[in-house]
Amino acid sequence: MSRYSGQIHLLVAVDCIIFGFDGTDIKLLLVQRGLKPEKGKWSLMGGFLQPRESPEQAASRVLKKLTGLEGVYLEQLGAFGDPARDPVERTISIAYFALIDIHQYEKQLSYEYHAEWFHLKKIPDLIFDHRKMVDGAKRQLRYKAALHPILFELLPPRFTIPQLQTLYEGIYDTSFDNRNFSRKVLSTELLIKQKEKDKASSKKGAFYYKLDKRKYKANFQAFLNFIPNPDKLLL
Amino acid sequence: MSRYSGQIHLLVAVDCIIFGFDGTDIKLLLVQRGLKPEKGKWSLMGGFLQPRESPEQAASRVLKKLTGLEGVYLEQLGAFGDPARDPVERTISIAYFALIDIHQYEKQLSYEYHAEWFHLKKIPDLIFDHRKMVDGAKRQLRYKAALHPILFELLPPRFTIPQLQTLYEGIYDTSFDNRNFSRKVLSTELLIKQKEKDKASSKKGAFYYKLDKRKYKANFQAFLNFIPNPDKLLL
DNA sequence: ACAAAAGTGTTCTCGTTACACCCATGT
DNA sequence: ACATGGGTGTAACGAGAACACTTTTGT
Numbered sequence: 001m002s003r004y005s006g007q008i009h010l011l012v013a014v015d016c017i018i019f020g021f022d023g024t025d026i027k028l029l030l031v032q033r034g035l036k037p038e039k040g041k042w043s044l045m046g047g048f049l050q051p052r053e054s055p056e057q058a059a060s061r062v063l064k065k066l067t068g069l070e071g072v073y074l075e076q077l078g079a080f081g082d083p084a085r086d087p088v089e090r091t092i093s094i095a096y097f098a099l100i101d102i103h104q105y106e107k108q109l110s111y112e113y114h115a116e117w118f119h120l121k122k123i124p125d126l127i128f129d130h131r132k133m134v135d136g137a138k139r140q141l142r143y144k145a146a147l148h149p150i151l152f153e154l155l156p157p158r159f160t161i162p163q164l165q166t167l168y169e170g171i172y173d174t175s176f177d178n179r180n181f182s183r184k185v186l187s188t189e190l191l192i193k194q195k196e197k198d199k200a201s202s203k204k205g206a207f208y209y210k211l212d213k214r215k216y217k218a219n220f221q222a223f224l225n226f227i228p229n230p231d232k233l234l235l
Numbered sequence: 236m237s238r239y240s241g242q243i244h245l246l247v248a249v250d251c252i253i254f255g256f257d258g259t260d261i262k263l264l265l266v267q268r269g270l271k272p273e274k275g276k277w278s279l280m281g282g283f284l285q286p287r288e289s290p291e292q293a294a295s296r297v298l299k300k301l302t303g304l305e306g307v308y309l310e311q312l313g314a315f316g317d318p319a320r321d322p323v324e325r326t327i328s329i330a331y332f333a334l335i336d337i338h339q340y341e342k343q344l345s346y347e348y349h350a351e352w353f354h355l356k357k358i359p360d361l362i363f364d365h366r367k368m369v370d371g372a373k374r375q376l377r378y379k380a381a382l383h384p385i386l387f388e389l390l391p392p393r394f395t396i397p398q399l400q401t402l403y404e405g406i407y408d409t410s411f412d413n414r415n416f417s418r419k420v421l422s423t424e425l426l427i428k429q430k431e432k433d434k435a436s437s438k439k440g441a442f443y444y445k446l447d448k449r450k451y452k453a454n455f456q457a458f459l460n461f462i463p464n465p466d467k468l469l470l
Numbered sequence: 471a472c473a474a475a476a477g478t479g480t481t482c483t484c485g486t487t488a489c490a491c492c493c494a495t496g497t
Numbered sequence: 498a499c500a501t502g503g504g505t506g507t508a509a510c511g512a513g514a515a516c517a518c519t520t521t522t523g524t
Contacts, residue, residue: 003324004270007283009244012316012327035239048242055316055327079314079329081247081290089238092247092290092327094314162476180514182477197521202475204521397503415487417504432494437502439494 020102255337
């Protein structure tokens, strides 16, 4: 098979913006870069595209290497290809954002990569254009979550409605009326009430719910409207 | 400056999904591929990324080469990188979609590239994964247009509200109540009424409007809601 | 008993929808 | 005169927002 002649060939990498939610705060998983230049500075977890893998597969591989997790929600954010974005050598990076249940995250792996969770509002300086990627991911997550029930991916199998609300409030950096919020969420009929309560965060305790996975998948495309006044919130 | 050693280098291309609107139908601008393989088959207009240009610049360049237009609305759709997507040689393609005023399009250029406008519902077989790109672009356009006043980019400087409605109806493959539609559109105050009427499409004639560019830019991020029942329409 | 969070009920408002009707004009 | 789209008026409806109030239970 012939090749296209006379065209330049470039490095292609993937970078992952990994979101987690610890029940209170939304966090980002960052690593300390092992390669020069900028060795020791914080960065997104990434890796070069290998010969026989798709970008999506590469992102999954990178994600698994860092977190030990498979089958994670992963969505392409887009390609970043400014000629000067990597000072070593021109590299096109395809960014993906991932939503993981932070409790599933296998912490021991983090030592290998010097990984750490950072509060979304306390992101340190990042290498290259990773800051732009993070901002893009936040933005895309807001869009998507305003329309699709995507944030359940960040929660453990059992969660309470106040937890869910805290999550949404974190994403949109605002606060909602808890009474309207719970009614709105329940009206989707996506949640199955459990018998037990979570007593950690209040005296009364809040009932646990589980996601109805069947309905979740079936209705994923359906627009929800968890977010009051979406027009005011999305940038 | 050192390089990252031991990593493969790949071809990187851009492909443009070019939308146009002729007043009745939404169309896509396709070219007949000049390179082997699949020479003569229909394809998106594309090109390889050059050493000193960003993907965005490459897309603009490709777009200008085909249409003669600059300053066109262009948005990245994402990267397509399946290992087998191009049988000649592995190529990562970054897809962009463009919205152009079809009347500005310089037709003579089309001969050079054997370009033709195709009705959105009558797209011929396309090479590689271009069909997937087109589907993705349609989808993203629907999303974006449901939230932002983006479709004005497809219209000439002067247009009527019925034309605008036809455009929206084409994008969402449905029909709206014209009375509600015009009120909704006018309520945004994005349009400036002109004195002349377009008499081509009815006896009474419809007033021309111009876009208030200042308000358009200022309110671009604001969510509109041109689309009734958006949840039913977006796939 | 009290504090503190969870959750239910109720009202008001405003945007959406549906549809009757009038308007302007070419034939 | 009448057919054909363009456009205004209006009433009914329903989702969202605001908020008073009750529930539960640890201290």
